[in-house]
Structure formats: C-alpha cells, structure tokens
Amino acid sequence: MTTVEEAEKLILAQLRDYGTESLPFEQTVGRVLAEAIKADRDLPPFNRVTMDGIAVNYQSIVSGILSFNIKATQAAGDEPVAISHPEECIEIMTGAVLPVSVDTVIRYEDVEITSGLALVKVQDIKKGQNLHLQGVDKKEGDVLASIGQMVTPAIIGLAASVGKTHLLVKKLPRVVIISSGDELVEVDQTPAPYQIRKSNGYTIKAVLQKQGLQSDMIHIPDDPEITRQQIQHCLQNYDVLLLSGGISMGKFDYIPQALEDSAVKKIFHKVAQRPGKPFWFGVHANGNLVFAFPGNPVATFMCLYKYFLNWLRATLGTTEQSPVYAVLAKDFQFQPPLQYFLQVKLQSNPHGQLMAWPIEGNGSGDFANLADTDAFLELPLERTDFKAGEVFRVVKF
Numbered sequence: 001m002t003t004v005e006e007a008e009k010l011i012l013a014q015l016r017d018y019g020t021e022s023l024p025f026e027q028t029v030g031r032v033l034a035e036a037i038k039a040d041r042d043l044p045p046f047n048r049v050t051m052d053g054i055a056v057n058y059q060s061i062v063s064g065i066l067s068f069n070i071k072a073t074q075a076a077g078d079e080p081v082a083i084s085h086p087e088e089c090i091e092i093m094t095g096a097v098l099p100v101s102v103d104t105v106i107r108y109e110d111v112e113i114t115s116g117l118a119l120v121k122v123q124d125i126k127k128g129q130n131l132h133l134q135g136v137d138k139k140e141g142d143v144l145a146s147i148g149q150m151v152t153p154a155i156i157g158l159a160a161s162v163g164k165t166h167l168l169v170k171k172l173p174r175v176v177i178i179s180s181g182d183e184l185v186e187v188d189q190t191p192a193p194y195q196i197r198k199s200n201g202y203t204i205k206a207v208l209q210k211q212g213l214q215s216d217m218i219h220i221p222d223d224p225e226i227t228r229q230q231i232q233h234c235l236q237n238y239d240v241l242l243l244s245g246g247i248s249m250g251k252f253d254y255i256p257q258a259l260e261d262s263a264v265k266k267i268f269h270k271v272a273q274r275p276g277k278p279f280w281f282g283v284h285a286n287g288n289l290v291f292a293f294p295g296n297p298v299a300t301f302m303c304l305y306k307y308f309l310n311w312l313r314a315t316l317g318t319t320e321q322s323p324v325y326a327v328l329a330k331d332f333q334f335q336p337p338l339q340y341f342l343q344v345k346l347q348s349n350p351h352g353q354l355m356a357w358p359i360e361g362n363g364s365g366d367f368a369n370l371a372d373t374d375a376f377l378e379l380p381l382e383r384t385d386f387k388a389g390e391v392f393r394v395v396k397f
C-alpha cells in the first residue's frame with residue numbers, strides 16, 4: 001500500500017501553473033503574490049515627528065535657552081515652516097515633517113505653554129529625539145513584500161501606502177466539490193431515520209473559502225451512468241475535482257470505475273493511514289486532477305488538509321510552508337500498521353511548548369469531535385507506542 005510519504009510525493013509531482021491575475025488590492029487577502037511590492041519612496045518618506053510638542057534647534061538647548069517663542073503651529077500634512085532665531089520654536093504635531101531649521105522635538109508633557117511662549121521643564125533632552133528619520137525603515141525601491149508571500153492585512157496596508165491599487169496574484173484553480181450517496185439529503189430537509197444530511201461538501205467549501213478559493217458544489221446519486229456523466233462534465237470544466245465518498249469497497253461505490261472510464265489515470269488508491277485509507281488520487285489526460293477522499297467526514301477532512309492544501313500551497317509557490325510540531329502530552333498506543341492522524345487539542349504551555357492533548361473520538365465518522373480538536377498529530381507508521389514528551393508533526397486545521 002502507498003505510504004503517506006509516497007502519497008505526498010506523488011501528489012507534489014503534479015504541481016500546476018494556473019497563471020496570474022490582477023485584482024483590486026483590497027480583494028487579495030489570503031492570495032499569493034505574483035509580483036513584488038516595492039517602496040515608491042523612502043519609508044518614512046520624510047523626517048517624521050513622533051510626538052506632539054515643540055520642535056527646536058538642539059544647539060539652543062546646549063547654549064542654555066529654555067524659553068522659546070512659538071513661531072507657528074505645524075500640523076501633520078502642513079508644509080514645513082522655518083524658524084529664523086535660536087529662541088524660536090514650532091509647535092508641531094505627530095506625523096508632521098520636521099522642518100530643516102530644527103532637529104529635536106520636545107513633547108507637550110515636558111513643556112509649559114503660556115501666551116505664545118514654551119518653557120522647557122526637563123533637562124535630559126537628546127539631539128534628534130522623537131523623530132522617525134526618512135528612509136530608516138525602507139529605501140525607495142526596496143522590496144516590501146516578495147513573490148510567493150501570502151497577502152496578509154499587513155501587506156494590504158503596505159500596498160495601500162505605496163499606491164498599488166491592483167496586485168498581481170497567482171490565479172487559483174477552478175475547483176468542484178462532488179459528494180455522492182443516496183443516503184444524503186439537503187441541509188434544509190428532515191432526514192428519514194435511515195438518512196443523514198449532506199455535510200462534507202460544506203466543510204470542504206468552508207476550508208477552501210478560508211484560503212480565498214471559491215468552489216462549486218454538486219451531488220451525484222449512486223448511479224453508475226450519472227456518476228460517469230457528471231464526472232466527465234466536471235473534468236472538462238474544472239481544474240481540480242474534490243470528491244467525497246463512494247470510493248471504498250461498497251456495492252454502490254461507483255467512483256473509481258467512473259474515473260477510470262473517464263480517462264483519469266489512477267496514481268494511487270489506498271494509503272497506509274487512518275483515517276482516510278481508501279483515498280484515491282488520479283490525473284486526467286488533460287492534466288486535471290482528481291482527489292477522491294473517503295466519505296467518512298473525518299477522513300475527508302484530514303485528506304483535504306494533508307494532501308490538497310499542501311498541493312495548493314506548493315502549486316501557488318507560497319513561501320510560508322514551515323512545518324508545525326507539537327509535543328504529545330500523554331502516552332498513546334496505536335497498533336495497526338497504518339500512519340495514524342491522531343486528533344488533538346493544542347495548548348501552549350508556559351515553557352513555550354505546543355502541547356498536543358489526544359481527543360480520539362469514535363473514529364472517522366465522529367465529525368462532532370472535529371469541533372473539539374485543533375489538529376492531527378502525525379504518528380509514524382512503523383511504531384505502536386508513543387510516549388508523552390515526544391515531538392511529532394501536526395496538521396493544524
């Protein structure tokens with residue numbers, strides 16, 4: 001059987017390039033940059049005052065002057081005004097340009113102002129204090145965010161500050177989510193005692209939405225001909241098919257056959273893992289990809305995070321891919337010769353360690369347990385006993 005490691009490798013051998021698109025910058029949170037954002041001017045662009053108060057020439061302080069005539073008041077956004085005498089100062093606000101005739105700002109708390117006169121009340125004044133000097137953060141032309149970085153709220157702010165109304169980002173694949181099974185009814189219907197409501201498709205859609213990826217969702221009944229037709233339609237209209245259910249040994253599990261009948265080459269079927277053992281992955285002749293996840297909700301969920309999102313990140317060339325590790329918080333045993341993805345609640349302890357508390361639940365049909373946990377701890381295939389204090393990789397969700 002294919003191991004988790006082999007499955008990952010086989011999937012990552014199928015990276016795709018969907019090109020780029022230019023979008024209004026406010027709509028790009030979570031997307032991957034396809035262009036660098038550069039400073040259009042120095043940051044800050046001028047010597048910026050950082051405290052409300054008065055601006056003086058430090059030489060006046062050195063020569064013992066403590067009382068200054070207020071020459072003018074300069075707000076942020078005003079053109080700079082100049083002083084022409086050592087006993088003059090400018091009342092100045094945070095965000096204003098420091099005028100060339102002054103070099104030091106004394107905050108309001110340290111002066112007393114009466115009828116146009118500012119009296120300095122403190123001794124320890126340093127030359128150049130309360131200033132954010134031009135270009136100390138970045139120089140004009142410096143890269144503020146690089147190709148491959150995920151657009152974060154901080155990057156939205158940077159784009160705004162350098163006047164980028166549009167950003168070039170990596171285009172996302174067109175994804176369709178396909179659920180199957182005659183036992184499933186719509187969310188707004190009341191299931192018969194032997195039926196359940198559809199939920200996997202919505203979970204997948206929500207996970208994709210968190211990645212900024214909009215997807216379509218369809219449901220196919222347990223009918224081999226309709227399954228084939230729908231799959232063929234999707235293979236022509238979407239770059240990636242994410243299926244959930246209908247791929248194990250059941251009499252009505254028509255998906256693998258329909259995929260093979262539709263020129264989708266099987267890359268693997270079944271991975272030595274729990275949950276998600278029946279996972280099927282293949283490639284259509286036109287290059288489109290099929291991730292067919294086992295229908296049990298926890299299996300679908302785990303495979304989506306572990307395999308599809310990893311593939312998506314690699315396909316988009318995101319630079320943020322550092323693995324996350326956690327410490328198993330108590331002893332755990334798992335006998336079957338499968339890599340176990342143990343559901344855990346993560347908690348950071350006062351020593352700065354990320355502790356993983358097993359909350360096993362009742363197998364891959366227990367989707368209620370997903371809401372009580374944060375991650376899967378990846379317990380290696382070749383072992384059965386796992387000790388508290390050991391460190392393993394986690395798939396956070």
Ligand SMILES: Nc1nc2c(c(=O)[nH]1)N[C@H]1C(S)=C(S)[C@@H](COP(=O)(O)OP(=O)(O)OC[C@H]3O[C@@H](n4cnc5c(N)ncnc54)[C@H](O)[C@@H]3O)O[C@H]1N2
Nearest residue numbers: 179198199200201245246247248249253277294295296299
């Ligand atoms: N004889 C064997 N039986 C099974 C095996 C096996 O190796 N041999 N593997 C088991 C494992 S592990 C899993 S996981 C499931 C996967 O089966 P399928 O992919 O064919 O999934 P279904 O049978 O269609 O559904 C399984 C389970 O999940 C529920 N489900 C399916 N889709 C949805 C949905 N969209 N929303 C909510 N719930 C869904 C479905 O009702 C079933 O209860 O096979 C085992 N059997």
Ligand code: MOO
Nearest residue numbers: 275276277299364
């Ligand atoms: O291995 Mo299945 O995917 O857990 O129930």
